[in-house]
Amino acid sequence: MAPSVNSAKELSIFLAKTIFAFLEAAIFALIPKPLKNVAGEIVLITGAGSGLGRLLAIKFAHLGSVLVLWDINEEGNEETRRMAQEAGATRVHAYTCDCSRKEEVYRVADQVKKEVGDVSILINNAGIVTGRKFLDCPDELMEKSFDVNFKAHLWTYKAFLPAMIANDHGHLVCISSSAGLIGINQLADYCASKFAAFGFAESIFLETLAQKQNGIKTTIVCPFFIKTGMFEGCTSSCPFLLPILEPEYAVRKIVDAILQEKTYLYMPKFIYFMVFLKSFLPIKVGILLAEYLRVLHFMDSFTGQKKKD
Numbered sequence: 001m002a003p004s005v006n007s008a009k010e011l012s013i014f015l016a017k018t019i020f021a022f023l024e025a026a027i028f029a030l031i032p033k034p035l036k037n038v039a040g041e042i043v044l045i046t047g048a049g050s051g052l053g054r055l056l057a058i059k060f061a062h063l064g065s066v067l068v069l070w071d072i073n074e075e076g077n078e079e080t081r082r083m084a085q086e087a088g089a090t091r092v093h094a095y096t097c098d099c100s101r102k103e104e105v106y107r108v109a110d111q112v113k114k115e116v117g118d119v120s121i122l123i124n125n126a127g128i129v130t131g132r133k134f135l136d137c138p139d140e141l142m143e144k145s146f147d148v149n150f151k152a153h154l155w156t157y158k159a160f161l162p163a164m165i166a167n168d169h170g171h172l173v174c175i176s177s178s179a180g181l182i183g184i185n186q187l188a189d190y191c192a193s194k195f196a197a198f199g200f201a202e203s204i205f206l207e208t209l210a211q212k213q214n215g216i217k218t219t220i221v222c223p224f225f226i227k228t229g230m231f232e233g234c235t236s237s238c239p240f241l242l243p244i245l246e247p248e249y250a251v252r253k254i255v256d257a258i259l260q261e262k263t264y265l266y267m268p269k270f271i272y273f274m275v276f277l278k279s280f281l282p283i284k285v286g287i288l289l290a291e292y293l294r295v296l297h298f299m300d301s302f303t304g305q306k307k308k309d
């Protein structure tokens with residue numbers, strides 16, 4: 001049975017702590033939080049073979065971390081390994097792993113534990129997009145979206161969270177999307193999988209908090225479009241408020257958020273405002289705003305990732 005809310009003493013403690021938390025947030029909004037040291041941390045990045053995953057690997061190489069790179073694309077992953085080594089990483093381990101397959105995730109995770117050690121920063125970054133209208137999207141592709149964008153997070157947490165709990169030390173990073181906060185037409189399976197990833201990461205954040213596992217941090221990242229090729233062809237008709245992000249900028253913000261142990265990172269900042277508006281605007285006003293910002297047309301010219309010849 002849940003304990004009931006109660007006494008005046010508890011109310012005053014709650015109010016005092018709330019004021020302190022507001023003040024702390026205000027201070028950190030003005031002066032950035034000190035960055036944590038990740039030298040020697042074992043950082044696992046899924047989807048490291050291109051795009052954000054590759055740039056994250058290079059960033060963590062500069063920071064002196066031990067890298068574990070997973071991707072389904074062996075060639076791309078090997079290229080990232082080479083680039084990370086060039087960036088100064090002395091220990092880089094690349095594994096070919098199809099994150100959509102639970103048994104493969106568990107098998108490669110066991111290999112990592114034996115060959116490298118306990119992963120202390122887990123970045124669930126691998127992702128795919130179908131970009132089709134719901135009724136035009138084959139069932140297998142929708143299932144794949146869920147397997148890669150969401151269910152892989154379950155299996156990697158199952159594999160690596162126990163050691164983090166035992167060591168009371170770890171950081172769980174979920175690369176969701178602004179499409180994990182607001183539904184978008186022609187992205188139904190993608191949005192649903194990214195909402196699921198967000199909800200899962202937030203729930204485990206609260207689960208670790210409730211169990212006083214204070215050494216385990218969570219960062220949930222929700223970016224708008226980034227120029228990695230994943231959303232090739234998509235446009236923003238309101239680049240002032242919703243610019244298509246440069247990958248280097250996005251990765252710099254993600255790494256800063258991890259080093260500052262921020263729980264949420266939405267990019268660009270206008271996404272925070274959109275989520276706030278969505279929570280109280282009458283639906284007709286919300287739709288008018290979506291039409292004004294051409295949100296319903298974001299995917300009109302989507303072509304997606306170009307295949308290499």
Ligand SMILES: NC(=O)c1ccc[n+]([C@@H]2O[C@H](COP(=O)([O-])OP(=O)(O)OC[C@H]3O[C@@H](n4cnc5c(N)ncnc54)[C@H](O)[C@@H]3O)[C@@H](O)[C@H]2O)c1
Pocket residue numbers: 046047048049050051052053070071072073076097098099100124125126127128148175176177178222223224225226227228229230231305
């Ligand atoms: N690019 C954007 O506009 C954008 C916006 C918001 C969120 N995101 C998210 O950021 C993350 C990175 O995307 P990106 O833009 O770098 O795209 P990307 O296509 O460049 O990178 C995705 C990587 O995931 C790998 N991958 C795909 N399926 C896999 C599987 N089954 N197992 C293992 N690896 C697999 C791919 O090989 C690729 O290297 C994704 O989760 C994406 O949904 C991207």
